[in-house]
Amino acid sequence: MGLLSDPVRRRALARLVLRLNAPLCVLSYVAGIAWFLALAFPPLTQRTYMSENAMGSTMVEEQFAAGDRARSLARDFTAHRRKSGALPVAWLERTMRSVGLEVYTQSFSRKLPFPDETHERYMVSGINVYGILRAPRAASTESLVLTVPCGPDSTNSQAVGLMLALAAHFRGQIYWAKDIIFLVTEHDLLGTEAWLEAYHDVNVTGMQSSPLQGRAGAIQAAVALELSSDVVTSLDVVVEGLNGQLPNLDLLNLFQTFCQKGGLLCTLQGKLQPQDWTSIDGPLQSVQTLLLMVLQQASGRPHGAHGLFLRYRVEALTLRGINSFRQYKYDLVAVGKALEGMFRKLNHLLERLHQSFFFYLLPALSRFVSIGLYMPAAGFLLLVLGLKALELWMQLHEAGVGPEEAGKTPGSSPPHPPTQGGEHTGPRQGLDGAETGGPHLPGTTAGLHHPHQLLSGLPTGRQHGACCCRHQALWTPAALHCPAGADEPSSYTPGQLVPVAGASGSTALPGRGLAALPGRTGPGRAGASHLRLPALPAAGSGPLPLLAALLERALLEVTEAARSSPRSLLPRK
C-alpha cells in the first residue's frame, strides 16, 4: 500500500508532522526573512543590462541646446497661469501650434467621493491639452508620450517649458518613425487618467470626459516629467505604478545609460547608488531600498503619472528633478539631452518592450533582482500558513481515527481518546451515552438498514451547507476507511464499530459512504453495528471541531424527531 493509504504509515507520518510542525514553521519564517535580506548581496543581485536588441549598443548624439527657450517658455507659462488661475489652455494651444504640433484639447470632470482638505469641493473639472508631432515619413501606427502633469499650483512649469522646447527641437528632426504626443494634464493624476481612458476608449473610473479628437496610434512608451526648478542636482526616477505594477526593466536601463552618458546624477528613491559594496553600508542601503520598494508597491497607489499608463500596457517612467544643496547643478539642457536620447532610442523600437523583466525589485539603480529570485522569500513566508493548515488537518484526522483505534487495538493509545472528552459538558452527554454502548438511537439503527430513508429524513442538506462541509471534514478520514474496508473485509472483525458515514446527512458524500455501507453491512454484520458517533477532539484544538460536533448532535436529534413523527414529512427518495 502507498504511504498515504496505509493507515499505520499515515499515522506515523501525521505524528511526525505534528511533532516537527512548530520548529518547521519557525525555520520557514526565519528562512523567508533571511532570503529577503540576502537579496541585497551580489550573488542574488545582478547588474542591469539592455535586453532589447533594437535599443542596443550604440549611443545616439543629442543636439538639444534650447535651454534658454525652455526657461522663457516656463516663465510665460507661470505668468499666464497665475493670471488665469487654472491651466492657461489658450496660451498652450497657441504655443504648441507655433512649434508645429497638431493641438487638441479634452475637457473632463469628476465628482470626487470625498471633500478636499481646504474647502468642500466635490466636483473636479479641468482641461487637458496635447499636441501630436507626426512622424514625417512613417504611417502613424505607433507613438510615444511625453507628459507633464500640472497640479493645482504651478509647481511643474519648468517641465512645461522644457517639454515645449523639446517639441520644437523634435519637430526639426526627420528621423522619427513614431508620432510623439506632448501631453499637459490638469489636476495631476485625474487629468492623466481621463486622457488615458478617452484614448483607449474605456471608462473604468467613472470620469466624464469629452472624446479625443486626435489620436496617434498605439502608445509604445511614456515618460512623465516633474521639475520643480530650472536647475537640478539630480534626476530621480520612480517606477512603482498603480497596484504595484512596474514598467519593463529595459526602460529603466535606458534611462540609466543616458544618465551615465550625460554624466547626470541619477537617484532611485532620492538616494544615490552605494559606491562601496565591500563594507556594510552598501548592502544596508540596498535592503532599505528593497523594503521601501516593496512597501510602495504594496500601497497600490501610483507614485507618479506614469503609474496610470502601466494599466494599458504602456511602459512608463516618472522623472523628477530634485534641487538639493549640492554644489554642481545641471540645467535644463542636460535634462533635455537625456530625454532626447531616450526618445531617439525608443524611436528605434520595432515592438513593445518585452525582452526584459516585468517583475523585479531594485536594490540600487543599476542592480535588480528578478522575480525568480525574490519569490522564494515570499514562498517561505507562505509555507508557514501551509504548514499550519497541514497541522490542523492532521489533528482532525487523528481525532477521527482515535475511536477506531480504541476498538481495534486496545493497547495503543490514540492521541485523542474518546474518554478525554469527559471534560465537555452538556452536549457531550448524549454522545457519551451512545459510546458506552447504551441503547442506540433507534433512528440510527434503522438508518443503517435503510440508509436511504435516513437520508430522506433530512432536508436536502443544502441549508446545512456549512455544516455539511464540516461533517465532510470530520468524516472524510472515516470515509477513507470505507473503501479500504470494502476492499479487504478481513481487516475488520465482526463487531467492528462502523462509523456511519452516511448518517451525518452530508449529501455531499452519498456515493461513497452509502455505497460502502450496504456492502459492509451485507455480509452478515447486521446486528453488531451500532452508531459510533465521532469523538470530540481534545479541547485545545479550537472551536471548529466542537461546533461540528454540536451540529452533528443537533442533526441527529432532528432525524430522531422526524423518525418518531407519525407521518414522514418529506418524500422518500
Next chain:
Amino acid sequence: MVDTCFLSQGLTTLAGLLLLPFGSLAASQIEDQAEQFFRSGHTNNWAVLVCTSRFWFNYRHVANTLSVYRSVKRLGIPDSHIVLMLADDMACNPRNPKPATVYSHKNMELNVYGDDVEVDYRSYEVTVENFLRVLTGRIPSSTPRSKRLLSDDRSNILIYMTGHGGNGFLKFQDSEEITNIELADAFEQMWQKRRYNELLFIIDTCQGASMYERFYSPNIMALASSQVGEDSLSHQPDPAVGVHLMDRYTFYVLEFLEEINPASQTNMNDLFQVCPKSLCVSTPGHRTDLFQRDPKNVLITDFFGSVRKVEITTETLSLQPDSGVIESSYKKDQMVEELMEPLKYAEQLPVAQIIHQDFKDAFLLSSGFHGC
C-alpha cells in the same frame, strides 16, 4: 678600314652575345605572359550578394553587402551579372537621418548606396527558397532576367552572404534559416549542372566558418569572418545615425578592395591575410582544399572583377594558311613588343586616393574600435 670592320664585327658579335641572355630572358618572360594569359579558365564573372537581415538595427548588414556590391561593380562586373538581394531598405527607413544614403564609414565619408544601385531581390523576396532557386537555376519562367543567375561552365561566381548566423545555419529575416548542408547541396547541384567554373564563397556572420564546413563540390574556395564558437563583431558606431555602420571583417575587406584596380595582380593569399585577429577580434578562416589552383595564382580580379583577357599590339599580323609561319610571326611580334614599352590598361578613376586622402590619416589617429 679593315680594323674598323673587324671592330664593328666584334662589337656586333659582342652585342649579339650580350643580347642573347636578354633574348632568352625575354623569351621566358613571354612564356610567362602567355601562361598568364591562360591562367584561369573562366570567361565571365557573376556575383550573388545577399543580405539576410531586416530591421533598422541591422543596418550594418546592408552596408556590408552594398560595400561588396560597390567594389564588384567598380572592378568591372556589370549590373546584369550581379544578383543583389537586400532584405530591408535602410536608405529609405524612416529612422534614417540621412535618407537615400547608406554609409559604411562614419562621419559620412563613404556612401555605398550611390546613385545607381540595382537591387534585384528586395525586402520579403529575400527568402531561402528564392536564394536556392537563384543558385540552382530552378526559376519559374516568368522571372525577369535581372533576377536570374545565368552562369555557365566558364563562369567564376562570387557569393557573399551576411547576416545573423550560428553554428551551421544562417538566419533569413527572422523567420527561417539555411543550413550549411543545404548550401553544400545547392553548390553540388550547380556543379552537376555545370553552372560555375570556380566559386568564391565569402560569409560574414557569427560562427561563419561552420557554413563552409560541408562543401564537397570541386573548385570552391571559401572565406569566413569567424570560426565556430566566435562572434563576428560590428564596427563603426555612428552616433549621428545611431547604429553600427559595418561589421569588422567586411570593413577591412572593403579597405583592401579599395586598393584593387582591374589591372592589379594581387592574389588570394593577400585576401586571406586581410583581417588579423588584432583588428577583427574574431579569427577569419578560409578553405581551399576543394580548389584546384594554388591560391597564390588566383587573382582577386578573377572573382571580384570582370577582366577581359586582351593583349594590345600595334603590329599587324598577316595570317598565312601555314600555321608555322603564324606562330613565328606571333613570336616575333611578342619579342618586338617586349622591347617596346608594354601597353596595359589605362588607370581607372583613382578612387583609392580619393577615399583615403581625407580620412585615412584621421582613421589611423582615431581609436574608436568598440565592437559590441
